[in-house]
Amino acid sequence: MTWFGKRISFRRLADRAIEFASTLAALTAAAIVLLILAFITIEAWPALRDPGPARFVTDRTWFPLSGQFGLLPMLTASVLTTIGAVLLAAPPGIASALWVRYWAPPSLAWFHRRAIAILAGTPSVVFGQWGLVVLAPLIAAWGGSGQSLLTAVIVLALMTLPTIALASDAALGSIDDELVRGGAALGLGRWGIASRVVLPAARSSLLAGILLAAARAVGETMAVLMVAGNVPNFPESLLAPVRTLTANMALEMGYASASHRSILFVSGLLLMVAVAIPYLLATIARPRSDHG
Amino acid sequence: MAERRSNFGRSNSRRVDRVAGVIVSVAALSIVALLGWVVVATLRAGLGEIDLPFLTTAPTRAGRGGGIGPLIVSTLLVLAIAMLAATPIALLAAIRLAERSRQDRPGAVVARSGLIVLAAVPSIVFGLFGNALFCQALGMGYSILAGGLTLGCMILPFMTVTAERALRDLPDDWRLGAAALGIGRLSYLWRIELPAAAPALGSALALGIGRSLAETAALLFTSGYVMRVPTSLFDSGRTLSVHVYDLAMNVPGGASRASATACVLIGLMVLIDGTVVASLARIGAGRSAPIRRDASRDRASRIGDRS
Amino acid sequence: MTSPLRSFLPLALMLAALAGCRPPAESAGEAERSAANRLEGRLLLSGSSTVAPLVSEIAARFEAMHPGVRIDIQTGGSGKGIADVRAAQADIGMTSRPLKEDEQDLVAHRLATDGVALIVQASNPIPELTRQQVIDIYTGAIDDWSRLGGAALPIQVVHKAEGRATLEVFLAHFEIDNTAIRPDVIVGENAQAILAVAGSPGAIGYVSIGSAETEARLGAAIRLLPLDGIPATSDEVAAERFPMSRSLNLVVTSEPSPLALAFIDYARSEAVHDLVREAYFVPSTR
Numbered sequence: 068m069t070w071f072g073k074r075i076s077f078r079r080l081a082d083r084a085i086e087f088a089s090t091l092a093a094l095t096a097a098a099i100v101l102l103i104l105a106f107i108t109i110e111a112w113p114a115l116r117d118p119g120p121a122r123f124v125t126d127r128t129w130f131p132l133s134g135q136f137g138l139l140p141m142l143t144a145s146v147l148t149t150i151g152a153v154l155l156a157a158p159p160g161i162a163s164a165l166w167v168r169y170w171a172p173p174s175l176a177w178f179h180r181r182a183i184a185i186l187a188g189t190p191s192v193v194f195g196q197w198g199l200v201v202l203a204p205l206i207a208a209w210g211g212s213g214q215s216l217l218t219a220v221i222v223l224a225l226m227t228l229p230t231i232a233l234a235s236d237a238a239l240g241s242i243d244d245e246l247v248r249g250g251a252a253l254g255l256g257r258w259g260i261a262s263r264v265v266l267p268a269a270r271s272s273l274l275a276g277i278l279l280a281a282a283r284a285v286g287e288t289m290a291v292l293m294v295a296g297n298v299p300n301f302p303e304s305l306l307a308p309v310r311t312l313t314a315n316m317a318l319e320m321g322y323a324s325a326s327h328r329s330i331l332f333v334s335g336l337l338l339m340v341a342v343a344i345p346y347l348l349a350t351i352a353r354p355r356s357d358h359g
Numbered sequence: 360m361a362e363r364r365s366n367f368g369r370s371n372s373r374r375v376d377r378v379a380g381v382i383v384s385v386a387a388l389s390i391v392a393l394l395g396w397v398v399v400a401t402l403r404a405g406l407g408e409i410d411l412p413f414l415t416t417a418p419t420r421a422g423r424g425g426g427i428g429p430l431i432v433s434t435l436l437v438l439a440i441a442m443l444a445a446t447p448i449a450l451l452a453a454i455r456l457a458e459r460s461r462q463d464r465p466g467a468v469v470a471r472s473g474l475i476v477l478a479a480v481p482s483i484v485f486g487l488f489g490n491a492l493f494c495q496a497l498g499m500g501y502s503i504l505a506g507g508l509t510l511g512c513m514i515l516p517f518m519t520v521t522a523e524r525a526l527r528d529l530p531d532d533w534r535l536g537a538a539a540l541g542i543g544r545l546s547y548l549w550r551i552e553l554p555a556a557a558p559a560l561g562s563a564l565a566l567g568i569g570r571s572l573a574e575t576a577a578l579l580f581t582s583g584y585v586m587r588v589p590t591s592l593f594d595s596g597r598t599l600s601v602h603v604y605d606l607a608m609n610v611p612g613g614a615s616r617a618s619a620t621a622c623v624l625i626g627l628m629v630l631i632d633g634t635v636v637a638s639l640a641r642i643g644a645g646r647s648a649p650i651r652r653d654a655s656r657d658r659a660s661r662i663g664d665r666s
Numbered sequence: 667m668t669s670p671l672r673s674f675l676p677l678a679l680m681l682a683a684l685a686g687c688r689p690p691a692e693s694a695g696e697a698e699r700s701a702a703n704r705l706e707g708r709l710l711l712s713g714s715s716t717v718a719p720l721v722s723e724i725a726a727r728f729e730a731m732h733p734g735v736r737i738d739i740q741t742g743g744s745g746k747g748i749a750d751v752r753a754a755q756a757d758i759g760m761t762s763r764p765l766k767e768d769e770q771d772l773v774a775h776r777l778a779t780d781g782v783a784l785i786v787q788a789s790n791p792i793p794e795l796t797r798q799q800v801i802d803i804y805t806g807a808i809d810d811w812s813r814l815g816g817a818a819l820p821i822q823v824v825h826k827a828e829g830r831a832t833l834e835v836f837l838a839h840f841e842i843d844n845t846a847i848r849p850d851v852i853v854g855e856n857a858q859a860i861l862a863v864a865g866s867p868g869a870i871g872y873v874s875i876g877s878a879e880t881e882a883r884l885g886a887a888i889r890l891l892p893l894d895g896i897p898a899t900s901d902e903v904a905a906e907r908f909p910m911s912r913s914l915n916l917v918v919t920s921e922p923s924p925l926a927l928a929f930i931d932y933a934r935s936e937a938v939h940d941l942v943r944e945a946y947f948v949p950s951t952r
Contacts, residue, residue, distance in 0.1 A: 092451030162386035187569030188628030241528030258379035321743020322829030421719035
């Protein structure tokens, strides 16, 4: 398809304008990424020089004002909450998109989409309050204070659901109707079409949506801060309190002096690295498998 | 997705269909139920406080009295700026990234990973970044403009990635057909690609609007805390979500007002989503009449037959 | 995507128009009344989110008296307030703690006082805790209420995040090193601590007395514990008898503008004591 793409692209002046504008837009997006990375790095720089990167890994715990800078427990917490939330949210999120596209009566589908959009537009604090007031006491019945890894995972799953559902909806909506028609011609039922035709065809788009949701979950701050318990230790169980890297920044940033602030930005930098490395590895591992 | 060995027996496939239908419906409906749980709790706590004066007057007593009128104005202004800034960039960048000839180029790979990383930046970092770049370096101060632009940066990855996927998943045949007919890139984009992708682009827009309305930490440091009606885009103006946070966390006795404000925020989301996004889906369906409408109608009826 | 642009443009124009035609905020009568001491200009305050709601109320009253003055309040924490004042990004900083040793280049004016009290869930029968008991609970030596005469229930220790003013007051009063504390939950704001304690029968925490009194009155399931035999009430804080308290301050450089000084004077005057009390703090008596 490549050669066709090119021939269409450069046909007219207007086409070149689009070409130019879209390149400019892509560059702008890239520039924003670079600016943010540069900003975080500059802010974190003093702490990277003193106490230096090693301490963030070797120190066992986090008492920045008493000279203990271990970030690993919080990195673990961020990774665990994110993976847990995505594992919980992805199946119902994709199922919801399937239902909307292939099962729901049109009026209900419309209602469902709006409901998901509302969920997407509900502020973190509302989720946090709900998690703290409603969910935490329920979980406390199993032991602990109720503010725990598990609570954070559930609240975070709820918050990532709309991202996954909306992105999946978009992914399913863009599938070639010919495929669906072909599936129907083969005598496949709805589930047959959904599982053998639609989902495989939309696989990479669904994955992109899940990745976005995971990124959103990693970066979420306020709601997690309200329900996770925020003790900066390695969690011993699902009911143990955890502190994520984002909660760490939000909890302490407001009262931090200059050096403490710089150390907090290391949390942010670590978060970026933690997101970028798996993604880049995955991309490099299968660079050409991404043709929709 | 259990890959069952193919058994095209009609009754069996029907039974599988029915079971799958139940599972999928239950999943979809339980999401709405969970939503209900969270939202209804908020509505019950806050709906009673909402009346016309609440929507139109200014807050008094740090938000425990008065209304939220000025904050609604600030919220809409910040949202408008964020969407005006992010939508064209996201769409154009998505067009660029979706071009088949260029997908595996290092530039595209780096740009895509950059966007994912950007999506993971915690909102408080966006806030501090926006404060450093827009408020201080570019001299905007705490302002609606700085807040809107910061939000624009923040929702950019969500909108770009979703829109890119929407464009990329369109069938190749169309492109080939357009090429055969000698249709230029722009016309193809305008007449075929965008309308066909409109519903999915609507999802991208809904994501962007939702995140913008819900955002707190990024705006606390950029559009700020001032409760006046902004007289210009360079004025600071508190958004509804910042108000919710402040009432819930910093104002003793502010909890019920926080819930009431959250209700208004949810209502605003319903309103904007119901008009802008839904009409976008309809416009898209209308403009692409020759290709899309028939196909989707066909599909709906054909699948419907089988149940 | 021209369709959304088309939809948004009228919306944006409408908003711009709406924002443009705002009615004048101050009445003419007030303008005349304050013509005698004419103050003009803009003030930017930034800092503690605990202090900000109170100061915005004071600022609104000050603006009403001086129509030429405009005061913008921004938050971000005590640390940001200090940093902004130093960087001349803000005229006045707001802090919920006293100045530290390395902040002595600035001048703090006490705006109000806020007590810090221990709270437990309302269902908890414990009448009072001794100093040593509190220390034992927070350092993990006692981890069940039955050892203190209560029901057999694990103690959930609710603690604050490092740097918070209430935490520093608490640690200083009980002379505990922060690294020795074994918390079950760490929170940021007072409201969060109150919710955490109200939702967990075995929890204990420490919060601003004003916030706790208010929320308890509004039905939150918490109870304030007396400290060293003194009931945890705003009155005891006002009488300077309650042992754990912190100061809420307005912070300026050594050379503040006349307008900033005028505002600070006003914020510390009796004219705003009603606002301070309404924010559930104790007004500073000079």
